[in-house]
Amino acid sequence: MIIDATNLILGRLGSFAAKRALLGEKIDIINCEKAVITGRKAWAFAEFRRRNKQGTFKGPFLYKKPDRFVKRAIRGMLPYKREAGKNAFKSIKCYMGIPETLGSQKAETIDGANISKMSNTKYTYIGDICRKLGAKI
Numbered sequence: 001m002i003i004d005a006t007n008l009i010l011g012r013l014g015s016f017a018a019k020r021a022l023l024g025e026k027i028d029i030i031n032c033e034k035a036v037i038t039g040r041k042a043w044a045f046a047e048f049r050r051r052n053k054q055g056t057f058k059g060p061f062l063y064k065k066p067d068r069f070v071k072r073a074i075r076g077m078l079p080y081k082r083e084a085g086k087n088a089f090k091s092i093k094c095y096m097g098i099p100e101t102l103g104s105q106k107a108e109t110i111d112g113a114n115i116s117k118m119s120n121t122k123y124t125y126i127g128d129i130c131r132k133l134g135a136k137i
Contacts, residue, residue, distance in 0.1 A: 002028045004107035005035040010073055010126065012113035018077035021088035028102055029094045033066035033127030033137060036115050044124040045132050052133055064135040066126045067094040096137070 001020060005013055013035060017027045037044055052062045063069045071094045079085035095102070115123055127137055 001025055002030060002102055002105055002107040004031055004109050005029050005070065006031045006109075007115045008035050008110055008113040009115060009118070009123075010035050010037050010070065013110060014070070014074040014077050016110050016113065017074055017092060018088065021091050022078070022084060025091070027092045029070060029092070030098050030102060030107055031096075032070040032094050033096050033125065033130070035066075035070060035126045036123040037126065037129065038115075038118070038120050038123045040122050041124045041128075044129055048129050048133060062133065064130050064133045065096070066130045066135070066137065067096045069126055069130055070094045 003013065003017065013029070017029060021027050048062065051060070063072055071092060074092055074094075075089055078088050080089050098107075111117070131137060
């Protein structure tokens with residue numbers, strides 16, 4: 001299954017992908033930099049900057065590239081320390097943009113996770129957050 005993350009809320013996208021992966025499906029998520037996090041921009045930038053500077057050597061470490069950022073968020077929704085969770089996590093692939101291998105295939109979207117159907121108008125793109133953290137996209 002190929003999911004286009006454009007204008008999809010990260011949490012809802014992640015829970016959908018995690019459930020499908022636990023059922024044994026192979027999940028490919030494209031356009032990860034266009035997924036969104038709801039809330040004020042100032043809060044989002046401050047929160048992820050704070051999380052990134054917690055421990056320089058001990059972690060937890062935040063990824064700065066949008067594809068890894070999204071995959072790490074999905075990992076939190078899986079029982080990744082157990083065998084089923086490890087296999088599910090391996091079956092999820094995240095990409096920035098659309099790779100050539102998946103370009104000809106039809107991508108699906110999740111209707112319940114689209115930001116346009118939400119009453120909340122405050123959101124931030126993952127790509128913008130990653131740029132603020134120091135990613136060179």
